[in-house]
Amino acid sequence: MPKLRNLANRTKELELFLKMAGGQHDCSIMLVEGKSGMGKTSLLNRFRQQCPETVAYVPFDCKGVDSIASFLSEVVVDLGRERFQTFSGKVKLFVQGGVDFSENDIAARDAINIAINSSIDLATQQYRLAELQQAFFQDLASFDSRLVVTLDTYQEASESLRDWIESKWLRAVSRQLHNVATVIAGQDIPDPNNSVWGDDCEHIPLTPIIEVKAWCDFCSDLPDSALPEEAIKAIALGCKGHPANVHQMLSVAIKSWSA
Template structure:
């Protein structure tokens, strides 16, 4: 538990430094490409790759903010050493973020596959030519709720282990759950653009990586879901597929050069510390060599330097 708490504190400090850094490193080119992804259906998938500390998280925050300004439904999935998400966990996270209403059929099948005591609900459509319709007239119902009377139940039992009494191969189960989810996603995106973010993709398992590109993202790339966009951020590159690459926006975040760091120090030090141009250039050259231009490390080093100056 202590390690988790410390990682949260580290994340808060890092995000605070990155917010200061984004005032200088605006990533205008990357944001322009993201806006192109949103505005056209030519590049439905965007992949941002970079080493750790290159500013992926700050770029993600800007892209999420852009979605909020446009009032677009969005969902974020992030892998970590604590949250190792498999295929079902990814689908559940996306559903919970986007809203369960469009994914009732997926939820029903997920419960059926994972809950030994679960009984699938039947969806009944009744067309009336004339007359009155009475539902459950005179019925005595116990151990149920109004949400179970008509339609498909929307609750999720949150079981994660596959039922032992069902002889359903894992591949078939993944295929059927993914199919149900994509049907719900198609319904949700029929009248509005939906944006999905996948962060720290290098931490997903090989099996999840193969499923994500082979099963989940393929309909988005192929145009079967024309109003869905996906953005993947991490150190893991996409599959080596020429056809896939032609329909994908690629971004490789570049390190800051000494001139960039010099300008950042000048901006951050304004009103805080008096630093000569010569000292600033020497410091920028040193930080460039020490940090290899990683924005997050540059921001941390500059903050430490300014604190040491104010303490003297």
């Protein structure tokens, strides 16, 4: 595993995540909101690295794989198809002679996609999805360990996936899946004031970091860093605390300083 690098001024977010992952927090939903370059993906990477080994961690990126079937298959494949007996039974029932769900990971993804998105009428599709999600939640609830599921780049999710996440997944995490915590990060996120699950979520807006000490602490963990505090302060203020821009300028300055 790569060396853990300091995150400038994101300690509180990490502490909150660890409590949530371990079931030691009242909320089980975390919504991380921020503009491009605010460090959302870096924060999720740190969550993954710091997540206790006793907690299963499933990362999902909505960019490129943004359907309900993709989300379901990602969780099932990551956690192990053998642990989703009820769900796999439903998939096999709906596929009927199609792709073998138990054959391999690719076959599992194809089978789930066929079960949900086959060329059938809308009412039947909705019925199948309802049956599959009920079986999916039932299998998740039976896990004997804590689970964390994260969704990054949420603004890239399809409308159908967003609707399902906000109406079904987050409701289940809040009311039914007491062993599951979920983190959603993006430039656009679900409404934290949702009347169904809003009381069970923490809204984390990521803003520019202008604290000089935070950036000095960050630099102390970078290799070959010998930048004086005044130089770090000038870069942080010059970039208006934008994490991605500050990090890039610090990297350039460190190379120039040590050359």
